[in-house]
Amino acid sequence: MDKPTLDEVRDAKSAVIRQLKSHGDFLGAGIGRGEDGQLVVQVNWRATPAGITQPERVGNVVVTHQVVGAIKPLRK
Amino acid sequence: MKIESVRDLKLELALEVFAPIANDVLARALKPKLGAVPFVSPLQRVALGIARGTAASEFSIAVRLQGRSALLNAFVDRIVAKARHEVDVGFVGRVRAFDVSPDASALRTACRPLVIGCSLAHVASTAGTLGLIARHRKTGRPVLVSNSHILAQAGQAKIGDGITQPGRLDGGGPDDHVAALLDFAPFKIAGANLIDAAIAMVDDRIDISLNQVPGIGAVTVTGEEPLLPGKKVMKVGRTTGLTHGEITATELDDIVVDYDVGSMVFDNQIEITGLPGAPFSNAGDSGSLVVDEKMQAIGLVFCGNPNAKDGAGVSYANHLPSVMAGLDLIPG
Numbered sequence: 111m112d113k114p115t116l117d118e119v120r121d122a123k124s125a126v127i128r129q130l131k132s133h134g135d136f137l138g139a140g141i142g143r144g145e146d147g148q149l150v151v152q153v154n155w156r157a158t159p160a161g162i163t164q165p166e167r168v169g170n171v172v173v174t175h176q177v178v179g180a181i182k183p184l185r186k
Numbered sequence: 187m188k189i190e191s192v193r194d195l196k197l198e199l200a201l202e203v204f205a206p207i208a209n210d211v212l213a214r215a216l217k218p219k220l221g222a223v224p225f226v227s228p229l230q231r232v233a234l235g236i237a238r239g240t241a242a243s244e245f246s247i248a249v250r251l252q253g254r255s256a257l258l259n260a261f262v263d264r265i266v267a268k269a270r271h272e273v274d275v276g277f278v279g280r281v282r283a284f285d286v287s288p289d290a291s292a293l294r295t296a297c298r299p300l301v302i303g304c305s306l307a308h309v310a311s312t313a314g315t316l317g318l319i320a321r322h323r324k325t326g327r328p329v330l331v332s333n334s335h336i337l338a339q340a341g342q343a344k345i346g347d348g349i350t351q352p353g354r355l356d357g358g359g360p361d362d363h364v365a366a367l368l369d370f371a372p373f374k375i376a377g378a379n380l381i382d383a384a385i386a387m388v389d390d391r392i393d394i395s396l397n398q399v400p401g402i403g404a405v406t407v408t409g410e411e412p413l414l415p416g417k418k419v420m421k422v423g424r425t426t427g428l429t430h431g432e433i434t435a436t437e438l439d440d441i442v443v444d445y446d447v448g449s450m451v452f453d454n455q456i457e458i459t460g461l462p463g464a465p466f467s468n469a470g471d472s473g474s475l476v477v478d479e480k481m482q483a484i485g486l487v488f489c490g491n492p493n494a495k496d497g498a499g500v501s502y503a504n505h506l507p508s509v510m511a512g513l514d515l516i517p518g
Contacts, residue, residue, distance in 0.1 A: 116412065120437070127440055140438030140457060143415045152435045152457075154500075156442075178494040181443050181502065183335045183382070184487060186313040186355055186425060186470030 114171045116141075119149045122171035126151050135159045137178060144172050154178045187272050192236050192245045199247070199265055200234055232258060239272060246272040290427030293400070294356040299393035300364060301400055302475055303422030306332065307353030308339050308367065309360075314353060315424040315473040317486045318506075319394050320407070320515040322368065322385065328394055328518055329385040330365050331509065332473030333488045337384035338370035340447050345369070349386040355470075356424075364392045371512050378440070378453040381504040381512045382488040396518040399477060401428040407506060407517040408482040412436070419458060419478050421487060423471030431458040431466035431501070441502060443489045456485045456503040465492035465499025476503045 114122070123139050130136045135156040142152030150172040153164070158177055165173045187195070235248035247269045249262060266273050294313070297304040305313045314336030322329045330349065334340055337349055349365040350358035370384035388394055397404050399422050417433045435457035443450050458476065460466035467474060467487050476485035485503030492499035509515070 116414075123437070123439070131440060136440070138438050138441035138452075138455075140435035140455070141415060142435045142457075147416075149414070152438075154435075154438070154441065154457075176495070178500045179491045181441060181489050181491055181500075183333070183340075183443060183445055183489045184314075184467055184469050184472035184501070185307075185311070185333075185335055186353075 112170055113148055114169075116149060118169065119151060119171050122168035122173070123151045125168050126153060126165060126173055129165065130162075133159055133162060137181060142174060144174065148172070150174050152176065156180060187239065187245055187269070188243075189236070189245050192247060192272075195269055196234050196236065196247055199268070232261065244272075246274050249273060249275045290423070290425060293422070293424050293427065294352055296352060296358075296362060299395040300330070300351060300388070301395045301398065302405075303400055303424065303427075305352035305356045305358070305424040305470070306330065306336070306349055306364070306473075307355070307358065308337055308343055309348040309350055309354065309363075310343075311336065311339055312353055313355035313358075313424060313470050315422075315471055315487075316351070317473040317475045318407070318483065319388075319396050319518050320385070320510065321518050322387070323514045323516050325368075325387070328388050328396075329368055329515070330388060331383065331385050331486070331513070331515065333382045333486065334370045334373070334384040335382060335445065335488070336473050337386050338367055340382075340445055341370060341372050342447070343367055343370070353424075364389055369513055373445075373447075373450050375448070375450075378451045380452070380454055380508045381486075382443075382450075382452075383486060383504060383509045383513055385513050385515065399475065402477055403481060405475070405477050405481045405483045407510065408484060411507075413456065413484060413505070417478055419466075419476050419484070421467065421471070421474040421476050423467055423474035423487065425468045425470030426465070429460060429464065429466050431460045433457065434459040434500075438502070443502075452502070452504075454505060454508065456505065458487075458501045458503060459495060460492075460498045460501070463497045465490075465497065465501070467499070467501040468492045471501075476506075 137154040144150040318331040350362040352358040365386035438455040474487040490501035
């Protein structure tokens with residue numbers, strides 16, 4: 111499969127955000143790198159999401175998922 | 187004075203200060219006395235340099251005092267007379283060298299001149315980190331740059347409020363006032379934010395160290411686009427000192443951050459992952475400047491979860507170009 115371009119990854123990211131935004135544990139999506147070094151869409155979750163199928167691919171762009179917990183300002 | 191005149195005068199004064207000290211050290215080295223207490227001249231508590239003058243392209247002699255004595259006062263009077271009052275005199279007290287791996291505890295003490303990475307906060311807040319010293323385009327003044335939740339109580343503070351270094355949690359009090367809040371980016375409750383940032387105008391009597399990050403070196407502010415994942419980065423912060431990490435995501439949209447005042451959504455953020463067991467940042471590092479391996483400053487840490495990813499943690503940073511544009515800043 112062809113290596114996705116940056117613009118293709120950006121478009122895929124927008125599609126993923128539209129699909130997942132309403133989920134309560136969704137914490138955003140950005141552009142990451144897969145194990146093969148290619149650009150991917152990276153989705154962050156507060157906790158492992160229940161009740162949905164996590165997308166694994168949009169077109170030729172791989173989608174990865176990670177649980178990062180609650181994100182807080184880093185004031186002491 | 188023109189720069190050449192200042193350099194000549196500085197050399198003349200330096201010879202006057204340091205020649206007697208050098209002669210004394212040499213004499214003691216040639217004829218050592220067992221048990222003799224090393225002599226410290228009061229003039230060893232003075233440093234000479236070049237400061238900006240009152241007009242553009244004009245310069246003056248910078249005199250920095252690390253002690254107080256009648257001899258020093260007399261010496262300063264002589265410099266003032268020789269330089270015809272074109273002198274910038276400041277008391278800096280004892281200063282400490284930051285080595286390759288700066289001790290974070292040193293960053294939580296009073297740091298003069300102010301250095302990137304040191305503790306600071308709004309007078310009524312706790313403690314965060316000084317990220318950058320930039321110049322405010324409209325006023326032309328140097329300003330301290332950190333997060334709004336460090337300098338401006340997440341938008342609840344008033345313009346003109348005091349900023350202390352170190353922050354209150356690190357013992358900062360009224361005597362440690364270094365700046366006054368000048369501006370901040372208000373949070374949007376509806377819609378996405380780009381930055382959590384504020385600036386404070388530095389007091390005239392406070393010395394600053396521009397673009398020097400302890401343990402890292404001189405950095406430049408860049409507008410590199412696009413920023414892609416995989417880049418190695420580092421930062422110096424009030425809590426964890428110098429740490430290293432890797433950008434694991436860019437252009438991160440819709441990230442939700444849980445503030446005391448409520449949850450806010452951010453777009454176009456940078457995600458940084460630390461090393462296993464050594465998160466890139468922790469509580470108190472908010473405001474830290476993110477620097478890449480080319481010594482380019484690229485972001486400002488503002489939130490994260492140090493316990494995520496098996497202890498490597500995740501940290502999130504605002505894009506520095508967004509901070510510079512959002513608060514009308516130019517590099518210092």
